[in-house]
């Protein structure tokens with residue numbers, strides 16, 4: 126409580142000290158001059174009892190206390206504008222001084238400012254100025270003229286001269302003294318007096334016709350003095366300065382000693398006071414002061430802040446700082462460029478999207494077109510129309526196929542043949558498949574593919590390569606088969622490829638399987654099918670060396686009511702039925718002929734057509750037939766598979782082969798019969814293994830042995846031998 130009371134009393138006394146003296150408020154103005162602390166008219170109102178700040182107000186005139194200089198303006202920043210009397214020396218004749226006034230001004234803690242100039246007006250005259258301070262300083266100038274100078278306004282040494290001041294620091298008094306040169310010719314007529322004075326720079330403008338005569342009537346000129354507080358700098362005084370507490374700052378005085386205070390930017394008031402007269406925020410938006418007024422082009426946008434202001438633009442507008450006006454947010458060049466770029470990129474994006482979409486549509490249209498062109502509609506109709514035994518046929522998309530073959534990669538090619546290329550494919554469920562792709566641009570191949578799909582869709586047989594599905598969206602259709610991994614019978618018999626040697630047991634079984642399959646195709650399938658291209662290259666072997674008949678591209682479905690079809694002759698040379706070749710009439714016996722050739726290949730291990738054999742024997746059928754005719758069967762049999770046990774069977778199979786390759790189709794057995802005979806051989810062979818109770822067989826076996834060893838003519842009839850000779854002639858045509 127006590128401390129607070131003391132504080133309040135201190136505040137009271139401070140206010141009383143600054144604003145009230147002897148119950149009277151301090152005078153705040155005199156005439157036109159505003160009087161503010163640290164200046165004052167009464168003791169207690171001005172700073173520290175320093176007479177420099179003591180003003181006297183007399184007849185609305187503000188005077189400095191001790192030298193009668195009239196104050197016309199006081200600035201907070203340390204300038205005092207005062208009027209000072211002119212110095213003059215008047216002469217009654219050329220030489221006699223009649224009237225004069227040389228003045229010395231004591232300034233105490235005020236100093237003459239460098240913003241003044243010293244001027245002499247007169248002819249053939251000189252004047253001096255002495256300034257007393259930390260170092261004394263004197264200057265002067267001289268004017269010479271015998272007649273009134275013509276030029277007005279120029280103070281250049283004729284009738285008038287002036288010199289700028291180099292005011293010493295901490296000056297405290299100055300003296301001016303004009304004088305006329307001795308022994309001059311008379312100038313008094315037009316210039317009775319010589320005048321000297323210190324005034325604000327640029328205040329006095331010399332008028333030769335007026336001033337040389339009557340300047341004495343003017344008597345006073347304004348000059349600038351500097352004032353400051355104390356004799357210490359801001360650093361030295363620190364926080365003990367008299368500058369107010371808020372929003373102001375101290376600065377070292379121009380006069381070389383002491384300091385002054387000023388309000389911070391955006392504040393106005395008396396920086397030497399801390400009360401409500403001290404530095405206050407300027408409301409730039411409402412002030413009448415031109416200096417502090419806001420520069421927002423629209424005053425309604427002005428918003429005041431402490432120490433400043435801003436121009437608030439409504440949203441969508443921005444402030445243009447050069448004109449301080451709100452402008453609609455326009456886009457600069459960078460923005461335009463950016464916008465254009467983004468726009469262009471978006472356009473490209475949209476364009477490419479549309480293009481992609483169109484391409485996609487075009488692609489899918491193309492796929493649809495191919496699908497239709499490839500008989501997709503017909504196929505689907507046929508597949509869904511019932512009567513199919515292979516209902517699981519799947520229609521693959523082009524994309525499926527691409528993925529499965531890794532984009533038809535070259536390393537995936539399993540084989541390339543007349544019909545096209547076969548790729549190894551891996552379906553999404555990791556199952557391995559073979560994908561057959563026909564040659565491009567061969568529409569007959571396309572037909573064959575469709576044909577094969579239709580044929581295979583009718584077949585479900587363990588010895589027929591299973592067709593899993595097809596893809597019709599590509600330009601040429603693709604067929605997807607189960608993957609048979611041990612190559613073709615051709616490769617096994619003639620190629621170096623694929624390991625195990627085919628023993629007789631293998632071969633006989635394979636023959637049985639093929640025969641059974643063909644018999645099934647000819648009679649058991651819902652519509653009889655003629656393969657038309659039976660050959661070892663079209664028989665695949667799986668890992669158990671089980672035969673799988675493949676390549677139904679040339680196959681024909683034969684309607685039930687017709688025994689044979691007239692078609693374009695198709696097949697492989699060496700396997701081609703000569704009758705079919707000659708007549709173009711296709712029936713199931715053509716397959717029988719081809720199968721006979723396959724049998725011969727199995728028996729001999731030789732190719733169907735081999736140009737390395739002697740001329741007459743190029744064709745395996747004629748080679749085989751002539752060998753049997755000449756009782757040289759052992760010569761053509763693959764010796765490696767020959768054992769003691771299998772000679773009878775070999776002989777039988779050779780006979781069947783000859784039967785099958787008879788020139789006339791009618792004379793050939795039906796496939797069913799061939800299959801039965803071969804199957805019979807296999808069964809008896811199996812039985813034979815267990816017992817030797819069949820003397821007939823032994824006889825046969827012996828017979829073969831004799832035949833093989835001696836080359837004797839067998840008693841067994843080979844009716845086809847002659848035919849084979851004829852076939853050769855036929856084939857050779």
Ligand SMILES: *[C@@H]1O[C@H](CO)[C@@H](O)[C@H](O)[C@H]1NC(C)=O
Nearest residue numbers: 155156157158184185186187
């Ligand atoms: C105050 O200023 C006005 C106009 O500037 C002037 O007419 C008047 O004489 C001045 N008064 C004093 C006392 O200087």
Ligand SMILES: *[C@@H]1O[C@H](CO)[C@@H](O)[C@H](O)[C@H]1NC(C)=O
Nearest residue numbers: 155156157182183184185186
């Ligand atoms: C001083 O000026 C005021 C008004 O500005 C006037 O009323 C007053 O008479 C003047 N005093 C003298 C002594 O001229």
Ligand SMILES: *[C@@H]1O[C@H](CO)[C@@H](O)[C@H](O)[C@H]1NC(C)=O
Nearest residue numbers: 192193194195209210228344
């Ligand atoms: C200026 O001259 C006038 C009259 O001539 C006189 O009253 C006044 O005191 C002079 N001022 C100074 C500072 O000498």
Ligand SMILES: *[C@@H]1O[C@H](CO)[C@@H](O)[C@H](O)[C@H]1NC(C)=O
Nearest residue numbers: 157158159197198199200206
């Ligand atoms: C005093 O000086 C300031 C700035 O220099 C000016 O605005 C003001 O009008 C002056 N006052 C007088 C009475 O000359």
Ligand SMILES: *[C@@H]1O[C@H](CO)[C@@H](O)[C@H](O)[C@H]1NC(C)=O
Nearest residue numbers: 173175176177233234354355
């Ligand atoms: C100058 O100012 C100081 C302190 O303000 C004061 O003590 C001193 O008397 C002044 N000098 C003169 C010549 O007035």
Ligand SMILES: *[C@@H]1O[C@H](CO)[C@@H](O)[C@H](O)[C@H]1NC(C)=O
Nearest residue numbers: 255256257258259260261262
């Ligand atoms: C300046 O001149 C005055 C008067 O002539 C003299 O008293 C003072 O010592 C001088 N000061 C200097 C620094 O010379």
Ligand SMILES: *[C@@H]1O[C@H](CO)[C@@H](O)[C@H](O)[C@H]1NC(C)=O
Nearest residue numbers: 277278331332333334335336
């Ligand atoms: C100089 O003074 C004369 C007489 O008072 C006047 O007619 C003339 O216009 C003045 N010249 C200038 C430049 O002020």
Ligand SMILES: *[C@@H]1O[C@H](CO)[C@@H](O)[C@H](O)[C@H]1NC(C)=O
Nearest residue numbers: 335338339340341342343344
């Ligand atoms: C200047 O003073 C002289 C003599 O004192 C007088 O004759 C003359 O009229 C005055 N001129 C002006 C313009 O006041």
Ligand SMILES: *[C@@H]1O[C@H](CO)[C@@H](O)[C@H](O)[C@H]1NC(C)=O
Nearest residue numbers: 175295355356357358382383
């Ligand atoms: C500053 O002024 C005081 C009294 O006015 C005086 O005692 C002191 O010596 C002065 N200091 C300087 C550096 O002039």
Ligand SMILES: *[C@@H]1O[C@H](CO)[C@@H](O)[C@H](O)[C@H]1NC(C)=O
Nearest residue numbers: 360361362363364365366370
């Ligand atoms: C002034 O500064 C000094 C240290 O520089 C400090 O001790 C003192 O309290 C300050 N006084 C005021 C009024 O801020």
Ligand SMILES: *[C@@H]1O[C@H](CO)[C@@H](O)[C@H](O)[C@H]1NC(C)=O
Nearest residue numbers: 371372373389405406431432
């Ligand atoms: C100015 O004074 C105000 C109170 O009037 C205060 O809030 C503000 O912080 C001060 N600003 C500065 C820069 O000192």
Ligand SMILES: *[C@@H]1O[C@H](CO)[C@@H](O)[C@H](O)[C@H]1NC(C)=O
Nearest residue numbers: 407408409410411412413414
């Ligand atoms: C600005 O001037 C007008 C008259 O011109 C006056 O009414 C208003 O009070 C003044 N405002 C300020 C802040 O000085």
